Amino acid sequence: MSLPLLKPVVTAADRVLQELLRAIVAGEIAPGTKISEPELAKRFDLSRAPLREALARLERCHLLERTPNAGSRVVKLSTENLLSLYQLREELEGLACRLAATQMSDTEIREMQDLLDQHLASQRVREGESYYQEAGDLDFHYRIILGSKNPYLINILTDELYHLMRMYRVQLGMNGPRVSRAFDEHKAIINAIANRDGELADLLMRRHIAASRRNIEHKLTELEQKGN
Amino acid sequence: MSLPLLKPVVTAADRVLQELLRAIVAGEIAPGTKISEPELAKRFDLSRAPLREALARLERCHLLERTPNAGSRVVKLSTENLLSLYQLREELEGLACRLAATQMSDTEIREMQDLLDQHLASQRVREGESYYQEAGDLDFHYRIILGSKNPYLINILTDELYHLMRMYRVQLGMNGPRVSRAFDEHKAIINAIANRDGELADLLMRRHIAASRRNIEHKLTELEQKGN
């Protein structure tokens, strides 16, 4: 289950980016935390040059907010931002479906179907295990996005919005009946694409994402009311 | 007719970014040109640090393509990329319309209508003058995008795709009957928004962008066949 989600890691900037990304997405660096360049540089035993490079990329992913001459802060999760993010996702991944229905090759589609069967089998074993589910879900969306063959769309979804989506998911989780439903929805979407029915795939994807949003939104409002 | 299209310019990186942006969009630096960091640094009398910052932002705008350890090249205009870009625009600006129809305040809408009347009046005077038309068109789209009130959508359209759109427009122009039609289409779109009819505004915007694409696509294929 390999997710080719990150660019190759070769430079020091790549390494610190990967580590910061993981820590922020996982919530180890609490949302709202001030980022100090000199401090982080010392912690990672680097100079500020590659660190700044990494911070710039994190800002691009909307995981960091830089206020000029006042430092960077880790973004906070909020219902408003969640809604804005998912509005975009519905639209963009819907488009991706429509394009994928005409652009994906038969073998690519076949591979996705096999992958889904595989996930379903392994999910039956691990009832409620959320990590694999999540990886499977991400992999599914990832492949459809790539299947659109639209470089700008791919860039926006995989490089800029992807990690923010992960942040919501990792910190708020996905649980309960939603997990098994997602599989069925995936299946329906890939079937529509296999039938080259872009309109249907689009519609199903929008519903799928809307359902996922409601699930996360519910958890988030719960959390916000508890005082945070 | 002020277009608040660029972030405030204060640092050296901002200045060189602005200049490079202008030069690339205008085609003064030919598409496909190799970018040499040391050479540019010398030309702008800067060190490489702020220059790299500027190049990173240009890459983010898809105006530069960096291949690791092999330098950056200015992007080439192509029919494929144009189509990919406009596919996205249709979708995203359509969404922007739908959101703007519910999110824009009455005064914002009123201001846009006034602006359009103003453009129309001044356009009658300057028949076929394409620069003002373009600025007006950009301003129109810009305001609707902001009217969506979705920060991620705004960021993608104004920071990442905007300058690339401009590049196509500036280098391939917009001319003939298309110019005056665009005004009518703008008028129809803002009216739909004023009526709070998001669906209609969405549809009209998609058509408007599709028509604009056909116009540019035609010019581009003409140009490509002429040998370039």
Add this chain to the structure above:
DNA sequence: AAATGCAGGATTGTCGACAATCAGACTAAA
């Protein structure tokens, strides 16, 4: 002749230090 290995050059990546700028606290005056 084709393929392989080896310099040479160029490019990017990285470093540590300095300069400019800004936020916030403190002092002093009204």
Add this chain to the structure above:
DNA sequence: TTTAGTCTGATTGTCGACAATCCTGCATTT
């Protein structure tokens, strides 16, 4: 008490030099 001004500390922005990496062309070998 409030306000204005200044000062300090911290942060970002910038610099020039060095190190690591990668492409190119050429010589060498098979």
